[in-house]
Every structure is written in structure tokens, then in C-alpha cells.
């Protein structure tokens with residue numbers, strides 16, 4: 001069922017008294033209930049305007065549909081087809097000038113909280129996802145890495 005609320009589900013924050021005494025993140029992230037409620041705001045638009053605003057073309061409607069169904073592992077798999085850094089992108093990407101700027105829900109009310117949902121999926125996967133190291137087979141090619149940053 002579509003959630004027609006005009007505003008995004010609010011992100012819980014540390015209160016001022018606490019955050020003045022620590023260096024933890026101020027934004028605490030969605031719970032799974034909050035994420036599913038927000039994901040239900042997505043209309044799964046056929047022409048996918050949000051995807052065209054994403055520099056790496058994450059399949060946004062499909063990963064959000066998985067979140068709405070509570071299938072967070074599949075949501076992570078969908079994101080991972082295009083991006084290996086969803087925990088970072090979900091926090092620091094300027095979604096307001098990229099994917100969320102193009103979101104149809106933003107024409108009347110706030111856009112779908114795509115960044116918050118991406119962050120939620122990445123954090124959920126870090127807690128619950130596979131801990132197996134990917135198996136990579138030798139293909140016979142050699143590479144050299146030149147330069148490795150400061151130091």
C-alpha cells in the first residue's frame with residue numbers, strides 16, 4: 001500500500017545535551033519499521049526519474065521496493081550492482097540536488113528519502129549480511145598500482 005504522507009519519515013537524532021558530549025553521529029538512522037514506512041512512499045515510477053539523477057545509476061525504485069517488502073538483503077544486492085559504497089553515499093551524497101531532486105513525490109511535498117533508505121540498507125547489511133570474503137580466481141593478468149596516497 002502506498003504511503004501518501006507528504007513528508008519524509010523523520011530521522012531520529014541525538015538530543016542536544018547528549019551530542020555536546022560525544023563525537024558520535026548526530027543522525028541515528030532509521031529503524032526497519034521507519035525504513036519500510038518511508039519506502040512505501042515510493043510510486044515505483046515507470047520512467048525512473050530518480051535514477052537519471054544518480055551519478056552511478058543505482059536502481060533506486062527496485063531497491064526501495066525491496067525495503068518496502070522487508071527484504072533488506074535483496075535491497076542491498078540491488079544497490080551493490082551499481083555501488084560499493086552505499087553507507088557513504090547514503091550519508092554524504094547531495095541527494096537534494098541528485099536523485100531526490102528528480103523524485104516525483106517532491107512535486108507535492110517532500111521527495112522520497114532515498115539517501116536515508118540507502119544508508120539504512122547499508123547499515124542493516126553491515127549488521128546482518130554475509131561476512132564471507134568474496135572468492136576471486138586468478139585470471140593470469142598482473143596489475144601495478146602506481147601511487148597510493150599520502151605517506
Ligand code: SF4
Nearest residue numbers: 042043045050103104
Ligand atoms: S522518482 Fe521518487 S517516487 Fe518515483 S520511483 Fe524514484 S524514488 Fe520512487
